[in-house]
Amino acid sequence: xxxxxxxxxLVPVRTxxxxxxxxxxxxxxxxxxDGLGYTRYWYxxxxxxxxxxxxxxxxxxxxxxxxxxxIRVGSGGIMLPNHAPLVVAEQFAAxxxxxxxxxxxxxxxxxxxxxxxxxxxxxxGPTSEVDRFEEHLGDIRALAGDGATVTVNTREGLRDYExxxxxxxxxxxxxxxxxxxxxxxxLAAKLGLPYVFxxxxxxxxxxxxxxxxRREFRASETLAEPRTFLTLNAVVADTxxxxxxxxLPALQNMARLRTGQPLRPLDxxxxxxxxxxxxxxxxxxxxxxxxxxxxxxxxAAGRIRDLAARFGVDEVMVSPGTGAxxxxxxxxxxxxxxxxxxxxxxxx
Numbered sequence: 591x592x593x594x595x596x597x598x599x600l601v602p603v604r605t606x607x608x609x610x611x612x613x614x615x616x617x618x619x620x621x622x623x624d625g626l627g628y629t630r631y632w633y634x635x636x637x638x639x640x641x642x643x644x645x646x647x648x649x650x651x652x653x654x655x656x657x658x659x660x661i662r663v664g665s666g667g668i669m670l671p672n673h674a675p676l677v678v679a680e681q682f683a684a685x686x687x688x689x690x691x692x693x694x695x696x697x698x699x700x701x702x703x704x705x706x707x708x709x710x711x712x713x714x715g716p717t718s719e720v721d722r723f724e725e726h727l728g729d730i731r732a733l734a735g736d737g738a739t740v741t742v743n744t745r746e747g748l749r750d751y752e753x754x755x756x757x758x759x760x761x762x763x764x765x766x767x768x769x770x771x772x773x774x775x776x777l778a779a780k781l782g783l784p785y786v787f788x789x790x791x792x793x794x795x796x797x798x799x800x801x802x803x804r805r806e807f808r809a810s811e812t813l814a815e816p817r818t819f820l821t822l823n824a825v826v827a828d829t830x831x832x833x834x835x836x837x838l839p840a841l842q843n844m845a846r847l848r849t850g851q852p853l854r855p856l857d858x859x860x861x862x863x864x865x866x867x868x869x870x871x872x873x874x875x876x877x878x879x880x881x882x883x884x885x886x887x888x889x890a891a892g893r894i895r896d897l898a899a900r901f902g903v904d905e906v907m908v909s910p911g912t913g914a915x916x917x918x919x920x921x922x923x924x925x926x927x928x929x930x931x932x933x934x935x936x937x938x
Contacts, residue, residue, distance in 0.1 A: 591899050594819075594906070595821075595937055596631065596632070596662075596819070597628055597936065598633075598634060598666045599632065599644065599910075600644050601613060601616045601642060602911075603641050603642065603643050604839070607879060609643045616633075617650075617653055620661070620663070621657050624659060628931060628938070631654060631658075632634060632663075633647040633654075634647070635647050635667065635698075640855050641853060647664075648682070648685060651663050651685055652688060654806075656688075659936075662691065664694025664695060664696055665694070666847070667695075667697050667698040667768040668697050668698070669698050670727065671682075674719070675726045675730045677764050679729075679730045680755045682763045683755040685762075685763065686763045687924065690760055690761055693763040694764045695764065696786065697727060697765065698768040698774075699723045699773070733754060734762055734765075736763060759815065767781070768786050769788065770788040772799060774805075775802040778807075779807040779808060781813070785816070785817070786821060787803075790821040795917070796820070797901065800818060804816045804818075818903060819903045819904070819907055820893065821908075822883060823840075824882065824890065825884045825886065826883070826886070826887055826910075826928075827928065828887070829886055834879075835913075837884045838862035838865075839857045839858065839861075840856065840913060841879065841882075842867065842909035843856055844878060845874040845875050856913060857913070858916045859913045859914065859916075860912065887933070890933065891933060910930060912925035
């Protein structure tokens with residue numbers, strides 16, 4: 591079985607690179623993925639992280655849709671606790687109007703940041719709280735579709751008010767529910783939504799979540815049977831040694847995050863190779879290497895096929911955590927582009 595391939599992008603920022611250059615590199619990577627035949631290109635939402643510039647997925651989606659021709663573009667995902675449902679519905683209605691039939695709205699329940707940043711994101715108005723996630727998910731579906739009726743209190747008493755996201759596009763964005771816990775699997779099954787478990791987070795719990803989703807799935811107006819795919823961290827290079835070297839910056843940054851060390855932009859490969867890790871960080875890096883796909887092209891493609899077969903999916907979304915070497919252009923992601931090219935040669 592040869593799965594379709596897609597891309598998840600956090601817009602990584604490396605040492606000596608501005609956020610503007612990081613965005614330019616990701617836009618170039620998306621255009622390359624489009625030309626190579628990848629199925630979809632999603633942007634994550636993370637805040638206040640020096641090594642991540644994907645804070646505003648709708649903006650990046652619009653820019654990417656304008657620079658590509660056929661690939662689906664979307665969010666992986668919009669973190670709903672940070673946003674009012676009407677704002678999300680309107681943003682994605684506008685995106686669907688800009689790129690009809692190519693927009694995915696992936697929605698997650700986590701805040702994508704720390705409590706301080708979450709509070710700041712909510713400071714300007716109403717927001718969708720975590721315990722109202724299902725309610726606000728329903729609001730978005732209604733607002734982006736036929737609209738919703740809300741009851742408001744006026745001087746003349748209670749009255750109904752019709753609300754619909756505008757601009758009203760000819761179609762609707764494809765809505766996906768994302769998650770990293772059993773909760774999201776149960777909810778996606780209950781609502782009859784396509785579902786993606788964040789396998790790239792830790793590589794654990796995927797089989798259980800997908801089993802819950804498939805076993806409990808209820809058909810909906812938009813989806814007759816369960817639909818899901820696999821997310822995966824992947825670093826692919828011409829040799830195994832180069833792949834492992836290119837993976838070091840992202841792996842070490844994740845180790846810093848998990849051991850409570852100060853975060854910073856990603857190191858270059860050369861700086862990462864000089865870094866001396868303590869025992870705790872080394873253990874984390876070694877554990878992640880077992881779950882990531884870090885290898886030469888044939889072996890990497892074989893492992894992706896095996897994982898797709900194991901989890902029963904026909905699509906794999908890779909997060910290319912391929913680091914940069916010193917001297918490579920700041921506005922291009924040479925290593926990440928090469929990872930996508932090598933996988934496409936074997937799988938597309």
